[in-house]
Amino acid sequence: MKAGLLRHILNLWPPFLFSGVHVTRLDADYRHAQVELRMRPWNRNYVRTHFGGSLFAMTDPFWMLLVMQSLGGDFIVWDKAGEIEFVKPGRGTVHARFDLADTVLDELRHATAGGDKVLRWFDTEVTDASGDVVARVRKQLYVRRKRDRDRSNAADTRG
Template sequence: MIKKFTQWLTSASGLRRILNIYGPYLGAGVRVRYLAKDFREAKVEMKLRWFNRNYVGTHFGGSLFSMIDPFYMLLLMNTLGRDYIVWDASAEIDFVKPGRGVVSAHFMVTDAMLAEIRDKTADGEKFLPTYEVHIVDADGELVARARKTLYIRRKPARED
């Protein structure tokens, strides 16, 4: 039973389901719309609701930020596998225009990103890449620009 649950949790569809019922995401109205089977792509969105709007009637900035918070870390953890340590190190967000209606963000892990990570961490050194994420409205106009810096290191080889 536990093995079956663990397998479900580590699949892309299982993780997407868990994230969609995760308390902070429910409270913010965030929905994971797509998570690729190979963990190389994700799409999230958030509708403007009474519980995620701010005093002036637009998307609350904290909800916009939480919408994009863990995704590069989650995608890279699952893509690189257990031989790597992946943590969020820092983040910043620039609010470009008020968010109204449905906003969304798209995340991609490219071959070039993976090659750079493997190259920079091959000798066991830490690597602190920064990836930019755009939050856009239904018309594709930029609402916010965020930068996520990750801590990535290859785990030392285990001696048996």
């Protein structure tokens, strides 16, 4: 799928649309993405700061999407684990940026060359308008090359 189309779909996806998450950038090569979370009455917590679940949700799919699209169809990529550290209260519009380096993709290709799975952590900072860190999010991805039977099963379901 073209990145521009996916960006529009994500922006209309109800969990993002109704929580105030907006994808502001998704590069055509799937190496960079930027997301913002706008403060809305329905995504505030009791003390009028960003709801922690919304801060986590704004970062949730992006590492998996970037890695999956960049590695291509010969790989299985899944979210394995996630964690968030709340650093300071988030107010106003907050931002997250995802930059997938070629060296990371090379490491994943090399580590999975023999058919082994790889578990790799990716880190993201959520920042406010002044650049202060509001939260640190870590996502662990499971990556493995598809086996021949995985490829043939995928072909069977397409045709």
